[in-house]
Amino acid sequence: MGEALEARMRDRLGRECLYVPSCRLGLYVALRHWCRPGGRVLMSPVNDDVILFVVLAAGLRPVQAPLDWRDGSLDTAAVPASVWPGLSAVITTNLYGNPDPAPELRARCDALGIPLLEDAAHAIGSRVDGRPVGSYGDASVFSLSKHTAAKTGGFLTVADPALRRPLAEARDDLLVPSRLSSELAYSLRPYAEAGVRGLRLVRAARAVMRLLGMEEREEIRMPLRADELKQALAAAPALRPFNSWVRVDMHDYRIAPGRARLRRTGRLLDRLDDRLDAHLDGTRRLLASPWGAPGPGPLQPLFRVPLLVADRDAAIAALARHRITTGYLYDPPLDDYASELFTDVSPSPEPARWFARHALPADPLKADRIITVLRESGVRPAKAPHGG
Template identity: 70%
Template sequence: MRDRLGRECVYVPSCRLGMYAALRHWCPPGGRVLMSPVNDDVIFFVVLAAGLRPVQAPLKPWDASLDLDAVPEGTWGSLSAVLTTNLYGNPDPAPGLRARCDALGIPLFEDAAHAIGGEVGGRPVGTWGDASFFSLSKHVGAHAGGILAVADPGVRDLLAQACEDLLAPRRTTAELAYAVRPYAEAAVRGLGLRRAAWAVLRRLGTAEREEIRMPLRPEALARAVAAAPGLDAHDPWVRVDMHDYRRRGGRFRLARVARHLDRLDEVLAACRAGTELLLATDWAYARYADRPPAARPLFRVPLLVADRDAAAAALARRGIVVGYLYDPPLDDYAGADFTDPSPAPEAARWFARHALPVDPLRAREAIAALEEAGVRPAEPFAAAGARGERSSPGGPGPVRG
């Protein structure tokens, strides 16, 4: 990763742990962080655990990238940091955000969990921020670990020590569960036992949510926020779908990470090819954009469909599970007690309601299933009655972000 990015890197047990360490290093408690409302709720809780106030940004409706020009001028001056999402691998406008953050003297953080191998402004995603965070569970497929990359080599050892201080001891049972997980999942899925597969994932602590968003539990969350900064009080929210996010990795994890990283370029090439196929369909988000997007190696391609739940059910009949849904947006989910709402929430609501994230590695199967089911594309944002439309939680199956 150092060679790919040209930056000093720290291996961490999870992307979320590296993010927490960076937020604590750069941001004073009580600071305000601009972020996307169409994002995994775990990231929201990491920001809260760091003792910070999430501020929800306006988004572009076609890919949920941050709409730089729609952020009110008054908001910029109140911020302590900006956190990008690069949702599904589509990059946020990092060059413009970098310029804004430099002018304000605040850090830019890049969540590149979905965007390894992506580029923006002629540079790799993850090379614009003061710190960036990569997941080794997405494109890499190792289901363990992450990378914290930093612009200033001088802070690398400080952050490495901060992460080290947050780690829980290695546990033999956890390492054994990780070692056998791929074989257990493959066995039950090979037998067509989807319910059993989900039971296995829940037992391993890697798929807990029955709905798209985890239960907020506002009274308990308010007590945790009052105790922030600190991971312990927020652990019931931050650990969801990854109970070993602070667990020191053993040799099984590190060996699997190494093997999967060796195949990363092959996987990225296949993702780019699948993205090109999906961008050529009538559901492609490219139809809604102000300029055609590049065929990046997306982690998921957000097709925009009229009835997202029906489209997801059509894919499920082909054995394609739709995950990584972020509906409703975080400001509708958490409310003003825990976040500053977006000043222009309609585009985020529209995208969250209509986006169908499709794995580009299964592009041909997905296209065939959607065509067979007669899935219709969404009406364009301005004509869809989306102004003022509120999303509601729902959708098929447990979701892991």
């Protein structure tokens, strides 16, 4: 399944790659392999809520880490010394493509004898100290829904090639068969989306999707449903009880890929380098704008550029008036969203709250349009937090 895609990614990353229908399924497989149920996993509080539910489904307790307010990366220096010995694993996020401090986290995990798992969904083209993001962990997961715009598929990569077979077996046990209706819908989706955009029917289409139950988020975060979540936790580790949370925004996250998916994904993966060049160019322009906040490292081909604005909601509304949709918002942070019932809260939550409130994820491929709209709308840059 996806052998040709695996070979291309293996050449790019230099490690064994296993095709998975989605990044979230790949992460679940990795967590179940490397972590015993009941363990504690350090992760970012500014992340998709789906990832929180994947960790819970694996029978693990999320531990929310402090963040760097500038780019949302993990702030390892702010993690209390007392937290490290109780961890079973660390998950990086590489938010929007900004790398987490992988070399430092690798050293920490090695000293503790625990795995480092890299979520590289946003960072397929990012590098740290000359190495690709995803080449530091015991395992890493990549999404082809992001930079390639394939809207399906991903990779689980591993440092130890001997693990490919047991991980492939674990993946296969979780797959559901491909369906003709699903493959047809996938094949037609790009044409339908192009038609909707061309006819300027985006708002109407989204309203219809909500009525049909196809769009499940009315707010940034999905409904937590705490009472139901408690019942699901009693059955963990198991994916099925958490399916209604984990499948949000991607109901085919476990589906075995058909030929149509694999062919289209292959064509898009062939264009990845050109796409990364375009992202790099747009990232450069956005970071040079009044709202840009360049990180400490070299320029990366970011999936989204987190512009820091004083009034994020007003900026989103201004962009929407010009038919520019803002996605990939992660506010409030996961510890505020899930509370102490379902996660260990960050010992230093304010930087994450500030970042989540002010970060405006901007598509680098629309850099010039976004800069023009923000400038003409009078959007003000956010002031650095106190002590920042």
